[in-house]
Amino acid sequence: MLQLVRTHQGISRVELAALMSVAPSTIGIFVSRLLKENFLLENEVLRLKRGRPRTALSLNPGGGYLLGVDIEANRIRAVCLDFREEIQDSVSISIRPDADVEEVLKLARDAVLRILPKNRSRILGLGVAAPGSIDIKQRTSSFYKYIKGWENVQIGSFFEKNFNFPVYLESNMRAMASAELWFGQGRAADQFVSIVVRSGMGAGIVTQGKVCKGAHQSAGEIGFWLCPAAVLDRQVIKNIFRSNPAHIELEEIASVRAVLRNIATCIRDGQPSSLSECGLHITVNDLLEAYRKGDKMTVSHLNAAADGLGWAAGQINVLLDPGKIIFSSPFMALGQTFLDRIRRKATEHVRERHLSAPEIVASELGEFSGALGAAAQIVHHWVPVR
Secondary structure, three states, X not given: OHHHHHHOOOEOHHHHHHHHXXXXXXXXXXXXXXXXXXXXXXXXXXXXXXXXXXEEEEEOHHHOEEEEEXXXXXXXXXXXXXXXXXXXXXXXXXXXXXXXXXXXXXXXXXXXXXXXXXXXXXXXXXXXXXXXXXXXXXXXXXXOOOOEOOEEEOXXXXXXXXXXXXXXXXXXXXXXXXXXXXXXXXXXXXXXXXXXXXXXXXXXXXXXXXXXXXXXXXXXXHHHOEEEHHXXXXXXXXXXXXXXXXXXXXXXXXXXHHHHHHHHHHHHOOOOOHHHHHOOOOOHHHHHHHHHOOOHHHHHHHHHHHHHHHHHHHHHHHHHOOOEEEEEOHHHHHOHHHHXXXXXXXXXXXXXXXXXXXXXXXXXXXXXXXXHHHHHHHHHHOXXXX
């Protein structure tokens, strides 16, 4: 019922009863209780010629707080939302390149401490978006190659030992799909796929308004897909691998980490690029600026990444026909030129098979989408105390 109120701000009790197919009297019982407990607000919005004025229901921002933390290889981000799911506070903390799992978890704990509200009695829970393969029942992440020592990490128990409120665990990519479903480009869509391109890669699959986890919690691991080298820039492939492989793991050509590493490798081999001025530490901002200035090497590597992502979008469209594919990545800051290249490659792939091309868009949620999606998990699990 609370989810319907959230998505239909200003809904009346009668309209809510109709959507839920229950008697208005039953809705009235629950609404009265949630009003009393300060989770709902009810305001008069329209005085009709006959009968009682229509009153509108909305979520009470003071009903409680939802916390979310997103852990990836380079950065930790945390947000505090009010009960209306509007951001009250946020923090972003960088991670040292050689940090181990213990240090990363402590940084994640510190990030949560920095966004705690003053009224901690109204915290309804903490959602954690974690990297790697997630086991929801065991509340663990089995493996993540980009953080030292990240194997069978007891994430759920770690946060529960540090905080005395409920903790809900989800994978980064599915949390970001939840963020699109609740706050972003997928808000009005019944089905879509969210492709996340950061240190690693993954896809969050939404069907019938729900995020798909898979039989073994592994749905969406597209970073492991073998992309045909034929769809990529042959010279780029040769420069990186010094050979002509038939297939390349998608994450090794299209992830942010891979592009930075591959360009650095080419610079060390003496290939010309304006990025050579950055030394051994090329940042994402350096990469984006070099692309905008037309640096030949940077453009070719990012074009290869776009082609790989377009190929993946085409494959996903053949498999799932999602209607919409949403890309979330620092690469989206490159604008329409980069996104159009992805679209062209995806469209080229599906037209060969006489299929409809998906709508391909960039996420508009920014760097905190993982933390937002983690906080949104609380809404799916939380119920008012009886």
